[in-house]
Amino acid sequence: MNLYQKKIVILISGGLDSSTVLGIAKTKGAIINGLSFDYGQRHKKELIAAKNIASHFAINDLKVIKLDLSLWGGSSLTDTRKKIPLNGSKANEIPNTYVPGRNTIFIATALSYAEAINADLIGLGVNALDYSGYPDCRPDYIKQFQKLATLSNRRGRENNPIKLWTPLINLNKIEIFELAYKNQVPIEQTWSCYSGGAQPCGACDSCRIRIHAFNQWMQLEKSS
Amino acid sequence: MNLYQKKIVILISGGLDSSTVLGIAKTKGAIINGLSFDYGQRHKKELIAAKNIASHFAINDLKVIKLDLSLWGGSSLTDTRKKIPLNGSKANEIPNTYVPGRNTIFIATALSYAEAINADLIGLGVNALDYSGYPDCRPDYIKQFQKLATLSNRRGRENNPIKLWTPLINLNKIEIFELAYKNQVPIEQTWSCYSGGAQPCGACDSCRIRIHAFNQWMQLEKSS
Numbered sequence: 001m002n003l004y005q006k007k008i009v010i011l012i013s014g015g016l017d018s019s020t021v022l023g024i025a026k027t028k029g030a031i032i033n034g035l036s037f038d039y040g041q042r043h044k045k046e047l048i049a050a051k052n053i054a055s056h057f058a059i060n061d062l063k064v065i066k067l068d069l070s071l072w073g074g075s076s077l078t079d080t081r082k083k084i085p086l087n088g089s090k091a092n093e094i095p096n097t098y099v100p101g102r103n104t105i106f107i108a109t110a111l112s113y114a115e116a117i118n119a120d121l122i123g124l125g126v127n128a129l130d131y132s133g134y135p136d137c138r139p140d141y142i143k144q145f146q147k148l149a150t151l152s153n154r155r156g157r158e159n160n161p162i163k164l165w166t167p168l169i170n171l172n173k174i175e176i177f178e179l180a181y182k183n184q185v186p187i188e189q190t191w192s193c194y195s196g197g198a199q200p201c202g203a204c205d206s207c208r209i210r211i212h213a214f215n216q217w218m219q220l221e222k223s224s
Numbered sequence: 225m226n227l228y229q230k231k232i233v234i235l236i237s238g239g240l241d242s243s244t245v246l247g248i249a250k251t252k253g254a255i256i257n258g259l260s261f262d263y264g265q266r267h268k269k270e271l272i273a274a275k276n277i278a279s280h281f282a283i284n285d286l287k288v289i290k291l292d293l294s295l296w297g298g299s300s301l302t303d304t305r306k307k308i309p310l311n312g313s314k315a316n317e318i319p320n321t322y323v324p325g326r327n328t329i330f331i332a333t334a335l336s337y338a339e340a341i342n343a344d345l346i347g348l349g350v351n352a353l354d355y356s357g358y359p360d361c362r363p364d365y366i367k368q369f370q371k372l373a374t375l376s377n378r379r380g381r382e383n384n385p386i387k388l389w390t391p392l393i394n395l396n397k398i399e400i401f402e403l404a405y406k407n408q409v410p411i412e413q414t415w416s417c418y419s420g421g422a423q424p425c426g427a428c429d430s431c432r433i434r435i436h437a438f439n440q441w442m443q444l445e446k447s448s
Contacts (some may be wrong), residue, residue, distance in 0.1 A: 066291070116324045
């Protein structure tokens, strides 16, 4: 997609995926407005990473929205009484790190921001690996949200809808590491761990997927 | 719809429409959890009305979510530099009181709350009169959101989707006054004015529609 001088809102969590979307958009010459959420997450530390990555890429602006989803919890990320799974999640089951409605709220808020500043696109780091676990990361979900986005606002009515851009949706984590590297993402500054400690726990699903893919990617790099 | 002992999340703005949805749900014997938004609106006074109405109907719980949409404005309700139209809005034009993405964010957040507490329904006061002005109050928009809601979460995956319930969608304001009256809504405690003063301005679109409909309804009541 041609992003040169296009205005884009990117959801920036501070993790590898959204940082990679940011890196690709920067390489393509987009005008980037970031959006992060202080939503009552256990791993609030990711917001420091989000600011660092935004600063690294010298983006146009970064808004941090406060929205306290711990008011009703429903996830181990927003309710500290629930334990983060540290031995891998069961296949075909939605893990308890799934936060009810989170992506729908985040994309809706990005849509508000994009319409207000007249941006053309919303960049999202959703990807195929998340597909197995979280219902709100699937390609079908994104397609449906695009239809809603088009119907919901002034831009859609003017036949110039705001587009959801998901460049990682069909990639696995190894391919994402490769893209991150190619697009100057400071991988060491990104933060993926769910556990909320000072250092990554190495055991939560997010850490396990990241470490496994990183090791595989390094091997591929060495052998190429 | 049979709501007896059904758990429902209702978006409560403090205005006539959402208060009427609340009244209907109460009459039908639903278990009601209210959700209001402190979103940087000029007429923050509506939140006092929301609390009063919730208290009048002795609902199960009322959550007030803070989410500052004035960070990017884009509406006369969230940016005080823009003036509220006081002489009526032009036909076929979206008035500047439209808040980008507001309904999408509100319904998404209600979906998060409903999933976390395992509610069956989300009650919304959108109606046909709003249809002319705001793109995110149209029946098509609600239908599309239902599809997204079903795809987005655990409940949809279990073939037990959370339903969007919009009992006022095809009614006009006079019919809504009648329903409010029949369902013991304390109409005098509801707040519709956009202007943010101590008393309703009587001139903004919301006041004008309300006053006009109220007068017509009173005449119908007298003649019946």
